[in-house]
Amino acid sequence: MRKVLLNVIREQGYVFVNVCEPELLGKIFKKGDISLEINKEFYAGEEVSLDYVFTLFDEANVVSLVGKDIVDEAIKRGYVAKEGVLEIEGVKFAQVYNM
Numbered sequence: 001m002r003k004v005l006l007n008v009i010r011e012q013g014y015v016f017v018n019v020c021e022p023e024l025l026g027k028i029f030k031k032g033d034i035s036l037e038i039n040k041e042f043y044a045g046e047e048v049s050l051d052y053v054f055t056l057f058d059e060a061n062v063v064s065l066v067g068k069d070i071v072d073e074a075i076k077r078g079y080v081a082k083e084g085v086l087e088i089e090g091v092k093f094a095q096v097y098n099m
Contacts (some may be wrong), residue, residue, distance in 0.1 A: 002069050006053055007045030008060075017060040018043050019053050021067030029088040036088045038066055054079075063096040 005025060009016040020043040029036045043066065050073055057063060057079060065071050065080070071092035074080040080094045087093070 002050050003047050004050050004053060004067070004070055005043055005045050006048045006056075007043055008056065009042075014061045015059050017053070017056050017063045018045070019063070019065050019067075019070055021070060022047065024067055024091060029091050031088040034086070034088060036066070036086075036091065036093055057096065057098070060096070061098055063098075065094045065096070066091065068092050 003022070005020050005022050007018045009018065020038050024038045025043055026040060027038050042064075050070065053070075054073075054077060063079075065074055068091070071080060071085055071094045074094060074096070075082055075085070079096050085092050085094045
């Protein structure tokens with residue numbers, strides 16, 4: 001299974017799980033007025049297996065996923081609907097909310 005970057009932020013009682021494909025870190029993608037910045041403050045972190053990332057979904061309030069393989073796997077596992085995916089310059093982005 002593919003390795004991805006994981007950054008878990010615990011703040012004010014909330015858990016944010018941020019995941020991106022390593023080659024996207026530090027890049028900015030644009031489509032019209034929409035800009036997707038894969039910044040290090042939010043996405044840089046530990047390199048882990050994609051399978052491990054999915055074990056964190058239940059405790060997360062918000063999960064941010066960036067990258068084709070990550071988002072496609074989340075769709076396959078039923079966490080993300082295809083209609084909820086944003087694609088900018090070929091890069092897929094999705095968020096999952098567990099409030």
